[in-house]
């Protein structure tokens with residue numbers, strides 16, 4: 001059964017067809033960070049690329065913008081996501097370089113040992129068995145190829161310690177709620193297997209060789225809202241969640257942030273984890 005055939009409660013944790021518009025909006029907010037990640041990933045030539053769980057195609061677009069000669073297989077288990085990705089790449093005039101493939105990570109029909117670069121953004125934590133998912137992804141790489149996972153990391157800390165609404169503070173409560181939600185999501189997955197190790201360990205266990213590294217960056221929260229309840233946008237001066245280290249957002253003083261100050265400079269690597277951006 002593919003991701004598109006499942007419905008929530010039947011082994012699928014999220015109704016992805018309901019998330020298309022949300023992910024399109026998020027891609028807009030996160031475009032500067034996507035461009036930064038694409039720059040890291042294309043520091044070495046990437047001729048044949050796979051974007052697994054491509055969603056509406058933002059990273060496929062960013063990768064092709066940096067690597068115009070690449071050929072990308074954009075794969076997703078949700079047909080509506082794939083349609084959105086096709087629209088995005090067609091609008092950019094880059095669809096000829098992309099093969100849009102409906103497919104589930106559980107039963108990938110991609111050639112093994114064939115890809116220079118495999119990018120997988122915010123997908124693996126949705127798999128019941130994350131290690132076997134990483135194993136399948138690693139098997140797609142040609143010798144010397146690179147696998148990059150985009151996944152979440154430490155929670156954002158930006159609110160004042162005391163907002164006057166009691167202890168624990170709002171940020172600690174939001175983090176606790178997020179952790180509870182994620183625990184429940186994993187616990188409800190049929191066949192969920194614990195992966196009590198960091199991403200670099202999972203990548204190493206998949207047979208990828210050093211340097212297996214992680215890279216950190218701050219990310220504008222997808223659902224951040226202004227005090228009046230408006231969604232944060234890259235051009236909104238009202239984005240109170242934005243900080244100067246939150247790429248693409250406007251700071252309170254209206255300055256646009258273009259960088260990711262805690263990002264490390266590009267290094268040579270064979271596999272890389274990048275927190276979801």
Ligand SMILES: C[S@@+](CC[C@H](N)C(=O)[O-])C[C@H]1O[C@@H](n2cnc3c(N)ncnc32)[C@H](O)[C@@H]1O
Pocket residue numbers: 003016023027052053054055056058075076077078081103104105106120121122123126
């Ligand atoms: C959180 S979204 C991330 C989309 C995109 N990579 C990004 O970073 O914006 C997860 C995507 O993975 C797809 N997906 C989830 N589970 C999948 C699976 N088992 N096989 C293929 N695609 C899957 C969903 O349809 C969705 O488009």
